[in-house]
Amino acid sequence: MLNKHDVVPLYAQLERILREKILTGEFKDGEPIPSEAELTKTYNITRTTVRKAIGNLVQEGLLYQAHGKGTFVRLQEIKYSIWNFEGFTDYLRKKGEHPVSRVLEQKGVRLDSGDYWKLKRARGVQKNEKVLFLTIDTSYIPLRKFAGIDRYDFSRESLYDVMRKEYHVYPRNSEVVIQPVTSDDTMKEIFDLDNVRSLLKAKGIVTDERGDELEKVEIVYGPNIEFKLMTKMR
Amino acid sequence: MLNKHDVVPLYAQLERILREKILTGEFKDGEPIPSEAELTKTYNITRTTVRKAIGNLVQEGLLYQAHGKGTFVRLQEIKYSIWNFEGFTDYLRKKGEHPVSRVLEQKGVRLDSGDYWKLKRARGVQKNEKVLFLTIDTSYIPLRKFAGIDRYDFSRESLYDVMRKEYHVYPRNSEVVIQPVTSDDTMKEIFDLDNVRSLLKAKGIVTDERGDELEKVEIVYGPNIEFKLMTKMR
DNA sequence: TAGTGGTCTAGACCACGGT
DNA sequence: CCGTGGTCTAGACCACTAG
Numbered sequence: 001m002l003n004k005h006d007v008v009p010l011y012a013q014l015e016r017i018l019r020e021k022i023l024t025g026e027f028k029d030g031e032p033i034p035s036e037a038e039l040t041k042t043y044n045i046t047r048t049t050v051r052k053a054i055g056n057l058v059q060e061g062l063l064y065q066a067h068g069k070g071t072f073v074r075l076q077e078i079k080y081s082i083w084n085f086e087g088f089t090d091y092l093r094k095k096g097e098h099p100v101s102r103v104l105e106q107k108g109v110r111l112d113s114g115d116y117w118k119l120k121r122a123r124g125v126q127k128n129e130k131v132l133f134l135t136i137d138t139s140y141i142p143l144r145k146f147a148g149i150d151r152y153d154f155s156r157e158s159l160y161d162v163m164r165k166e167y168h169v170y171p172r173n174s175e176v177v178i179q180p181v182t183s184d185d186t187m188k189e190i191f192d193l194d195n196v197r198s199l200l201k202a203k204g205i206v207t208d209e210r211g212d213e214l215e216k217v218e219i220v221y222g223p224n225i226e227f228k229l230m231t232k233m234r
Numbered sequence: 235m236l237n238k239h240d241v242v243p244l245y246a247q248l249e250r251i252l253r254e255k256i257l258t259g260e261f262k263d264g265e266p267i268p269s270e271a272e273l274t275k276t277y278n279i280t281r282t283t284v285r286k287a288i289g290n291l292v293q294e295g296l297l298y299q300a301h302g303k304g305t306f307v308r309l310q311e312i313k314y315s316i317w318n319f320e321g322f323t324d325y326l327r328k329k330g331e332h333p334v335s336r337v338l339e340q341k342g343v344r345l346d347s348g349d350y351w352k353l354k355r356a357r358g359v360q361k362n363e364k365v366l367f368l369t370i371d372t373s374y375i376p377l378r379k380f381a382g383i384d385r386y387d388f389s390r391e392s393l394y395d396v397m398r399k400e401y402h403v404y405p406r407n408s409e410v411v412i413q414p415v416t417s418d419d420t421m422k423e424i425f426d427l428d429n430v431r432s433l434l435k436a437k438g439i440v441t442d443e444r445g446d447e448l449e450k451v452e453i454v455y456g457p458n459i460e461f462k463l464m465t466k467m468r
Numbered sequence: 469t470a471g472t473g474g475t476c477t478a479g480a481c482c483a484c485g486g487t
Numbered sequence: 488c489c490g491t492g493g494t495c496t497a498g499a500c501c502a503c504t505a506g
Contacts, residue, residue, distance in 0.1 A: 009494060035472060046496050048282075051473090059293070067473050068503035178461040180414035180432035198414035198432040227412040243475060269491060280477050285492090302484035302491050 002043050010045055011052040018053060022062050022073050032070040033063065060173070098126040103155045104136070104186070108143070116140040116216070117149050119159070122190045124222075133190045134225050140216040145169070163214065171214055176204030178227070181220065191222040200227055236277050244279055245286040246330040252287060256296050256307050266304035267297065332360040335389045338370070338420070342377065342384070350374040350450070351383050353393070356424045358456075367424045368459050374450040379403070397448065405448055410438030412461070415454065425456040434461055 002013045021027045034042065039050045054071060057063045065071045105120040118140055124133035139159060141149055145167070152162050163169045181201045183193055191199075199220055206215040221227060236247045255261045268276065273284045288305060291297045299305045326333045339354040352374055358367035373393060375383055379401070386396050397403045415435045417427055425433075433454055440449040455461060 011494080037472080046498090048497090049495060052494085054473095065473060066504085068471080068505080070472060070504095178412060178434060180434050182432055198416055200412065200414050200434075245475080266491095271490080271492095280479090282478090283476060286475085288492095299492060300485085301493070302486080304491060 002045065010043075011049050011056070014039070014043060014045070014050065014053040015056050018057060019062060022057075027073050029073050032072050035070060100124050100126050100131050101155045102131075102133075106150070106154075108150070109140070111140065111216075115143040117143055117146070119154055121154060132224065133192075134222050136187065136190055136220040136222075138218040142213060142215075145212070145214065159215075169214060170208055171206050172208050174204060174206045174217070176202040176217070178202050187220060187222075191224075193223070197223065199223065200225075236279065242330045244277075245283050245290070248273070248277060248279070248284065248287040249290050250330040252291060253296060256291075261307050263307050266306050269304060326359055334358050334360050334365050336365075336367075337387075337389045338424075340384070340388075343374070345374065345450075349377045351377055351380070353388055355388060366458065367426075368456050370421065370424055370454040370456075372452040376447060376449075379446070379448070393449075403448060404442055405440050407442075407445070408438060408440045408451070410436040410451070410453075412436050421454060421456075425458075427457070431457065433457065434459075 002010055004010065006013065018027075018033065021033075027033050036047055036050050036054065039045075040047050043050075054063060054065070058065060062074060063071055064074050100123070102122045103119070104122055105118065107118055109116050109118045118138070120136070120138045122133045123135050123137055124131050141159075143149065146163070146169075149162070152166075154162075160171055163171060179201050180198050183191070183197050183199055187193065187199060188196075199222065201218065201220045203218045204216075205213050206217055207213055236244050236251075238244065240247065252261070252267065255267075261267045270281055270284050270288065273279075274281050277284075288297060288299070292299060296308060297305055298308050334357070336356045337353070338356055339352065341352055343350050343352045352372070354370070354372045356367045357369050357371055358365050375393075377383065380397070380403075383396070386400075388396075394405050397405060413435050414432050417425070417431045417433055421427065421433060422430075433456065435452065435454050437452045438450075439447050440451055441447055
């Protein structure tokens with residue numbers, strides 16, 4: 001049930017309930033959730049409010065709507081091969097590789113929206129005697145949320161591990177824009193390029209389940225990475 | 235002014251007007267646009283409709299809102315964001331745009347796996363007297379599955395509509411690799427580039443629900459497209 | 469035809485920011 | 488204080504889908 005006097009808006013409360021039911025499987029993948037009309041009755045709110053909640057979940061990709069048919073659950077809309085946030089580190093370990101990070105730069109910076117810890121790392125794998133770098137990651141971590149984050153040595157520790165274990169914060173969503181970039185000197189050196197090339201860059205934010213920003217991120221992908229994308233259409 | 239009897243929804247019409255004013259600089263970067271109350275008066279529509287239009291532009295990244303202050307123009311110039319293949323025509327129509335296709339090349343070709351119909355199109359939107367091209371799509375359609383596909387005029391018809399309505403085949407999944415490419419002469423002409431640039435290319439296959447290949451596809455995205463990607467961890 | 473989502477109206481009260 | 492956006496109500500009519 002919803003609490004009309006809560007500071008949390010009704011649509012956000014409903015959103016949470018629906019998300020829960022989708023993720024626990026009470027609403028099954030591909031099947032319809034109750035109609036908007038039903039939801040207005042069940043929760044005793046207007047359709048506008050129901051639509052706001054559903055709209056957000058559609059935006060999020062958890063639901064889709066079909067005119068005249070209904071609102072349906074969509075799980076696993078997008079998968080990604082290299083773009084997994086449970087991390088880079090775990091991903092490579094599973095493949096039997098030895099992940100390596102080299103910190104290129106770290107310092108406090110002030111962006112318009114507050115104070116951040118800037119962390120720039122080259123990340124890759126150990127190959128025999130050599131290191132093959134795959135990405136250059138630049139993170140801007142809000143110090144308001146992660147006070148003392150500068151104490152950690154991120155050439156050894158995983159950023160997301162620290163967020164989870166030390167701050168009890170769980171990265172959940174990311175929204176990035178993919179762009180082409182032309183290699184600069186840093187990229188040339190890290191990726192061992194012999195001349196100027198086009199590379200891919202992903203730039204965006206990582207948030208927790210409430211949509212709070214955890215990190216501004218910018219990742220440049222080296223030439224050894226394929227950016228594979230699978231989508232499901234309806 | 236808005237046309238209440240147009241098939242294009244009022245919010246989409248308003249959206250288009252606002253987008254226009256932002257992009258032409260009538261609403262300047264960082265400055266506020268008229269308040270929601272003013273817009274309701276100016277266009278003689280309700281605030282709900284105004285908010286729907288503004289909401290979409292906020293989503294698109296062209297505007298941001300600050301509680302108690304106003305609605306402001308955002309510096310970055312994001313025009314279109316496309317996250318899957320299904321959306322092109324519908325996505326643009328919803329925005330009150332007029333999608334345009336120009337067939338650049340079409341012929342039968344033999345690939346190692348069989349006979350295909352090659353269809354290369356530039357796709358974009360009508361802007362006043364001009365056409366702004368957004369993508370160059372190259373499709374290879376298996377003739378074994380789509381005999382007679384060469385009869386259709388794909389400058390007018392949607393490829394997927396034909397697949398659905400004439401062949402009763404439904405595109406469902408896609409698997410593509412995203413790569414950077416350097417512009418060639420065709421791209422230079424279609425996208426009206428003044429010099430060589432890095433662009434994005436998606437290359438892969440589209441399948442139906444049984445995993446049967448419907449199309450090999452290669453899409454080059456012009457500089458007016460941002461490739462926005464949202465991921466969720468579960 | 470009945471049920472669904474898509475659009476829109478005409479209000480209301482609230483919280484926030486700056487004066 | 489006033490003007491801004493944020494939320495919400497209680498309706499209405501329409502277009503689409505399926506039986």
